[in-house]
Amino acid sequence: MTPLLMTRGLSRDFGGLRAVDGVDFTLNQGEIRALIGPNGAGKTTFVSLVCGRIAPSAGTIAFNGSDITRLPAHRRVRLGIAYTFQITSIFANLPVYDNVALPVQRTLEDGRGGGAVRAGVMEVLEKVGLADRAATPAGQLAYGHQRLLEMAIGLALKPRLLILDEPTQGLADGEIESFIRLVREIAREATVLIIEHNMKVVMELAGRVTVMEAGKILAEGTPAEIRENQAVQAAYLGTAHG
Numbered sequence: 001m002t003p004l005l006m007t008r009g010l011s012r013d014f015g016g017l018r019a020v021d022g023v024d025f026t027l028n029q030g031e032i033r034a035l036i037g038p039n040g041a042g043k044t045t046f047v048s049l050v051c052g053r054i055a056p057s058a059g060t061i062a063f064n065g066s067d068i069t070r071l072p073a074h075r076r077v078r079l080g081i082a083y084t085f086q087i088t089s090i091f092a093n094l095p096v097y098d099n100v101a102l103p104v105q106r107t108l109e110d111g112r113g114g115g116a117v118r119a120g121v122m123e124v125l126e127k128v129g130l131a132d133r134a135a136t137p138a139g140q141l142a143y144g145h146q147r148l149l150e151m152a153i154g155l156a157l158k159p160r161l162l163i164l165d166e167p168t169q170g171l172a173d174g175e176i177e178s179f180i181r182l183v184r185e186i187a188r189e190a191t192v193l194i195i196e197h198n199m200k201v202v203m204e205l206a207g208r209v210t211v212m213e214a215g216k217i218l219a220e221g222t223p224a225e226i227r228e229n230q231a232v233q234a235a236y237l238g239t240a241h242g
């Protein structure tokens, strides 16, 4: 089976700092994979390379067997790579509906009318549980609901790979439970790569876990294997962990 995502020797320098250092990473279709590691390990830089927000200093990225290393971000979105936008990119003055309608329109072929947009928007809002707030200005949503809107915007792109960067940060315990259910449902249709600091979420959700430290992959395995891994424990003890 061709992996959905494969990186070889992927690296990124910032001045003298090699933030991502020769990463060979493979993600298969249908997985929920957690990416963990101490602060500054290179997790956000790694996923930014995958979605094309930044360019690599060395190495290659293949998506579903095609080399995408030099493709601009918007072309990767069209291939099905979605990276959840930070809340700062939500249009606070626009209703929830409009925030989702923009990405839905991008996935529809030209000339498809408002009916298709409306159906696409409402399908996504129902999935994340925001359908009854479609008319609410996004900026008036509670924090947890804004995080759900962020997920909705990602889902509206109908991704094959959904990349979530610390999605549960700032959520209350009850909201985290519904988030876990939502990701499981999403994973029936899309592969999920999730950067997550909350170990409970990692243990419940991920099929496999990849651990990064100082730009490299330190370990990979099932949640249980990773929990028992001595090198992983040492990495977390040695660095402040947020």
Ligand SMILES: Nc1ncnc2c1ncn2[C@@H]1O[C@H](COP(=O)(O)OP(=O)(O)OP(=O)(O)O)[C@@H](O)[C@H]1O
Binding pocket: 014, 017, 019, 037, 038, 039, 040, 041, 042, 043, 044, 045, 046
């Ligand atoms: N645009 C940038 N310019 C300079 N250095 C950067 C830049 N982005 C990241 N870095 C550095 O690269 C290293 C990796 O950062 P990155 O944000 O990828 O780590 P992370 O694992 O996502 O950390 P966290 O868990 O704190 O979000 C850090 O030392 C960081 O300071």
